[in-house]
Structure formats: C-alpha cells, structure tokens
Amino acid sequence: MAKILFMMTGSDHWTLKDGSRRTSGFWAEEAVTPLEAFRAAGHEVTVATPGGVVPPADPASLEPGTNGGDEGAARMRAAVEQSSEFAHPIALADVNPADYSALYVPGGHGPMEDLAVDADAGRLLTSALDANTPIGIVCHGPAALLTATRPDGSNAFAGFDIACFTDKEEELAGSALTAPWLLETRLKEVGLRVEEGPPFRPHTQRDRNLFSGxxxxxxxxxxDELVRVLA
Known part of the structure; x- marks a missing residue:
C-alpha cells in the first residue's frame, strides 16, 4: 500500500479579468475517478489544501450535463459528499513530502486561484520532483507548477513535456475571453513544453516522474498509469 497526497484547491471561486468572481472549485471527475482507482488498488489517500480548508467541488462538475445524465450526476455528488478524504483535509504547510509515495493534483479553475500562487504547493512539487516521487497532475492542476521555482527563480519543471487544459479548450469552453491568464500560455512562458491532444479527448503525457493529463x-x-507505477 502506498500513501498518496492529493493537493487540492481550497478556493470556491475564480477571479476573472474584470475582477468579478465565478463560482469554481475542483472538477469532481478529476478527483473522484483517481480517488476510486487508488482506493481499489489498496492505496491510502490524504487530501491537503491551502489552510486545510475543505476543498469545494465546482457545482458545474456535479451537473447531469457533465456526468452523462442524472444517474451519473447523482453518483458523482454522492462520491464527493461521502468522501472522508475530502471532508478531512490537512494544511499544505503541514505536509512532510517524505511521508508520501506519490502526489496528485486534480484540476478545475480553483487551482488557478490559489495553488498557482501558493508557496507550499511549489515546495511540495519541487521536493517530489527531486525525490523522483511520481507526480500526477491533470487539466488546470498544472497551475500549481507555476510556484515550483528554484532559488535562481527558474521553474523546476522547465524543459518538461506536459499535458494541460489547452488554450483552445479554454476558448471552446467559453472561458478564454474572461480569463485573467491562460494556463497553456503561462506554462510555456516558464519553460514547459505543452503537448496538445484533440480538444476534450483523453490525452496523457509522461516525462520522467511527471504524469499529466x-x-x-x-x-x-x-x-491507471499511476496505479501501474505504484504497483
């Protein structure tokens, strides 16, 4: 059994370009699906957020339209509401990275609000990179990589190939014009190489110990990739 740290957003909103706030949080599928896979493989998951607040699910990620209908939405809501891991997070500041065999970061626009500027998130990601600990990160979760900097100011993941929610997908989703910044663009600016798959289709990328979707x-x-690596 491995101990896996879920680094999750604590923000229930995303501040837009005009200063207004859009209700947000983590995207349920991106947290629930891996959580269930890790549990099924016998692993233990601990959730950590900035300040140790309970991570909020983006309401849009619990709707029938994003879960294949009413039945899927009900299952997703139940999975979020009944998760003891989500209900009892610890603070990122209190995490000892040596205690965990893997680190996983789900997305949603919430991470764009807090993890993208959280020094503890950067500390944990850099420590995991240097210890060759598997890092799984998906969709908007890579926003957390922006704080993973070396003493000279360079990004610890510069030169890595990564998958993330693309600028094209942000445009197709109708969020690009109101976004304060775009994730793909920002990751490229700090030196990562974004490998783009077809919009909204499954696409994963591995570079060294960084696994991304x-x-x-x-x-x-x-x-599934992380479960195989941890087996």
Missing part, C-alpha cells in the same frame, strides 16, 4: 476525460487513464 489534458482534461477531465484524461483523469481515468492518468490514474
């Missing part, structure tokens, strides 16, 4: 539909294959 492009969008919600990539969370299941990404979790």
């Amino acid at each position: 492009q969008n919600p539909s990539s969370s299941a294959p990404l979790a």
Whole structure:
C-alpha cells in the first residue's frame, strides 16, 4: 500500500479579468475517478489544501450535463459528499513530502486561484520532483507548477513535456475571453513544453516522474498509469 497526497484547491471561486468572481472549485471527475482507482488498488489517500480548508467541488462538475445524465450526476455528488478524504483535509504547510509515495493534483479553475500562487504547493512539487516521487497532475492542476521555482527563480519543471487544459479548450469552453491568464500560455512562458491532444479527448503525457493529463476525460487513464507505477 502506498500513501498518496492529493493537493487540492481550497478556493470556491475564480477571479476573472474584470475582477468579478465565478463560482469554481475542483472538477469532481478529476478527483473522484483517481480517488476510486487508488482506493481499489489498496492505496491510502490524504487530501491537503491551502489552510486545510475543505476543498469545494465546482457545482458545474456535479451537473447531469457533465456526468452523462442524472444517474451519473447523482453518483458523482454522492462520491464527493461521502468522501472522508475530502471532508478531512490537512494544511499544505503541514505536509512532510517524505511521508508520501506519490502526489496528485486534480484540476478545475480553483487551482488557478490559489495553488498557482501558493508557496507550499511549489515546495511540495519541487521536493517530489527531486525525490523522483511520481507526480500526477491533470487539466488546470498544472497551475500549481507555476510556484515550483528554484532559488535562481527558474521553474523546476522547465524543459518538461506536459499535458494541460489547452488554450483552445479554454476558448471552446467559453472561458478564454474572461480569463485573467491562460494556463497553456503561462506554462510555456516558464519553460514547459505543452503537448496538445484533440480538444476534450483523453490525452496523457509522461516525462520522467511527471504524469499529466489534458482534461477531465484524461483523469481515468492518468490514474491507471499511476496505479501501474505504484504497483
């Protein structure tokens, strides 16, 4: 059994370009699907957020339209509400990275609000990279990589190939014009290489100990890859 740290957003909103707030949080599929896969493989998951607040699910990720209908939405809501891991997070500041065999970061626009500027998130990701600990990260979760900097200011993941929610997908989703910044663009600016798959289709990327997925539909294959690595 491995101990896996879920680094999750604590923000229930995303601040837009005009200063207004959009309700947000983590995208349920990107957290629930890997959580269930890791549990099924016998692993233990601990959730950590900035300040140790309970991570909020983006309401849009619990709707029938994003879960294949009413039955899927009900299952997703139940999975979020009944998760003891989500209900009892610890603070990122209190995490000892040596206690965990893998680190996983689900997306949603929430991470764009807090993990993208959280020094503890950067500390944990850099420590995991240097210890060759498997890192799984999906959709907007790679926003957390922006804080993973070396003493000279360079990004610890510069030169890595990565999958993330692309600028094209942000445009197709109708969020690009109101976004304060775009994830793919920002990751490229700090030196990562974004490998783009077809919009909204499963696409994963591995570079050394960094395992990444492009969008919600990539969370299941990404979790499967991490389960194989941890076996």
